[in-house]
């Protein structure tokens with residue numbers, strides 16, 4: 001099965017629930033074959049199909065590079081990408097492969113911690129990775145990323161200078177990464193089921209409901225889930241507690257951990273990707289969620305004729321951040337990687353991805369090309385008022401260690 005077929009089938013078929021805290025799901029890939037190419041496939045039905053198919057594949061590989069491709073691909077025309085699940089329009093990969101002749105091998109991740117661990121142990125085999133901004137910083141500081149060669153990235157001009165300046169406060173001089181998607185961590189819920197259980201006047205507008213045993217007891221009847229992400233969970237809890245989400249005090253994390261143990265008694269699971277499908281199918285009714293996944297769950301649920309899934313940024317505030325694309329220091333296909341990053345920064349390409357996965361991007365020239373339903377959705381593109389209560393956190397390594405320890409305690413004491 002090719003990468004494209006793997007990603008397509010992964011995105012379109014219901015996934016089997018994975019064991020919570022499962023590291024990642026890999027979509028095995030192979031080089032494209034004639035049967036993977038739609039034009040070719042039709043031709044295989046004719047007597048001369050096989051020959052024509054090979055000819056088409058080799059012709060497309062020899063096609064002149066696009067105007068914005070300023071570097072020749074590496075001799076080995078493969079590219080190994082590690083990105084979050086449900087985070088690309090599979091057609092984009094297909095188009096990229098067709099245009100450049102580079103074969104994309106695409107693996108799925110759902111945890112910054114697993115990504116970091118893979119890079120720390122040595123050569124991960126990946127050329128492109130998608131760390132969240134605070135992890136990008138740590139990986140860059142640890143010498144695990146290749147500084148971008150900006151002369152190979154003419155499409156950087158499309159990125160929003162204000163957002164790039166904000167990002168440069170963390171990734172100095174935008175040295176290692178380009179912003180892929182902008183996101184927040186809030187609460188997604190099935191409006192009908194929650195109203196049915198809690199009554200029509202019940203409001204999901206505060207983190208408080210995730211720490212109130214009376215509420216949790218009731219909501220656990222229809223299924224509560226939360227992210228398996230120490231920084232998302234602990235820093236959101238600090239925001240609820242009115243503490244600094246960038247605190248460096250161990251005590252703050254211990255206190256937040258104690259609160260999370262209450263939630264842990266009632267969650268169905270802590271997991272960072274399964275919940276989108278489970279919300280969409282009605283298997284669970286409330287989740288600590290990333291913005292776009294909640295929107296995707298809503299879209300899928302409505303398409304299936306089920307209930308609306310709403311997404312809220314709680315009144316106390318919430319985390320926001322960027323997932324970045326970066327090239328690993330050990331990349332063996334650095335030119336292919338630059339060609340890929342440059343392709344992703346084409347306004348029409350990133351617009352297509354954002355429309356599909358329902359996350360905001362940081363490409364100023366893409367907005368006009370996007371579905372207005374997405375760009376006007378305040379749960380995806382925040383208004384100024386909401387932005388006032390959003391926090392970007394960049395925990396230093398020692399705080400990260402405290403968080404990991406605390407989080408492991410929460411997980412081991414939970415009911416999941």
Ligand code: N2P
Nearest residue numbers: 084085086087290323
């Ligand atoms: C997409 C997951 C969003 C990534 N399904 C959060 N960093």
